[in-house]
Amino acid sequence: MEIPKNHPRYESLIRRNRLIEFYEKGIVTISGLISHGRGEAFDYILGEKSNDYAILSEKAALGLILKSKKPVISVNGNVTALADDAIIEFSKKYGITVEANIFHWSQERIEKIVKHFESKGLSILGRNQNMRIPGLESNRGRCEFEGIFSADTVVIPLEDGDRAEALIKMGKNVITIDLNPLSRTSRAGHISIVDDVNRAFKNMASFDRDESISIYEKFDNSKNIVKILEFMSIRLSSLKDWPDNL
Template identity: 40%
Template sequence: MGEIPDSHPRKASLLARAKLTEAASQGLLAESALIAHGRGEAFDYLLGEKTSKSASLAIRETAARLLNAERPVISLNGNTTVLAGEQAVMAAAIIGCPVEVNIYYRTPERMEKLTSTLEEIRNKVSRMTPPTGWNDAHWHDTVNSVEILGADADGRIEGLEGPRAICSSRGIEAADAVLVPLEDGDRCEALVALGKQVLV
């Protein structure tokens, strides 16, 4: 992709597409990942590409619920790992919870690539300037303590069929609150039926 001028009204969107295309070529994403992203972009476009007041309130409520949960976990798929992996690891460090890769088109190769990518992201985030109220050493240690789950596949989401039912016994299976940034419904229903708070 050529250089995109800062004045381009869809620069962020084009950069996100480029990241996803590159990740797909490296085998991190399923073939349908770009279609899923396109659906989300279309919806965002209809909303005026701005965070609404109700969405801002929902973000604050979600953060409060994760901080108050006893066993929170942040669930990531391929797209969220590529587009928001840094933010997810930062949030996990602040909350004190693991991140877990949970994907529909699950193969050992994709799981290895996604968990390895998250390990690289965790290392990068640990070297970033810490948020307000954190010193460098504490931030570094806290970020590096964020567990990256999903490859172990020793748990199950009861009431859900297919590959996304496979999860970590120390992550989604044991969680009382699960942040699911991208979701199509059936997994949320199964998690709610198990008595978990599901935050989307």
């Protein structure tokens, strides 16, 4: 379907088409499509842009990544569809390992995600899942020793709550990216980015290193989530600020 460039929600409709396209490629799952719809609704409420609190958490996240010995970015089907180019740019800029890691596990889907990134010029981990995240049933815990298993910091965009909590229990620093500030994933994170995954990686690639490290050192995640909830609450009660074309 052709979407006119001047459509008030052009970006959102393009994102939705990408999801459907990647579903047809076998990279996104059916439940990934429903999850995307949930994200869309929270993004409406946020105004479909990165607000000040999102920006602050993204600067803190970059600060933590820069201070980490071994940060790893976990990518699943939806993340691949929504933010492949932004992740490639960010990962190359700072030399960060990326690992394909999926909830509805199949070797075929892992392979498709790895190949997708390879076809765009980035080698990523995921093919040799030789370890398990403790506390998760077999396939859902699979990961690579060289990647997530031995990382000190993991970035988990659009992650399932059980897995987010299991990574915390392993003692890792966890950075979440999730449009729902109330999801178990967002609540589990040490740094919880409440923003679209593509905007989050684009923003992180653009920030100043020193400023980000200094923001990280004084960042209060719980306080920031409360601010985001207040922001959403105000948005919801002020109809007049809403886009015309939901």
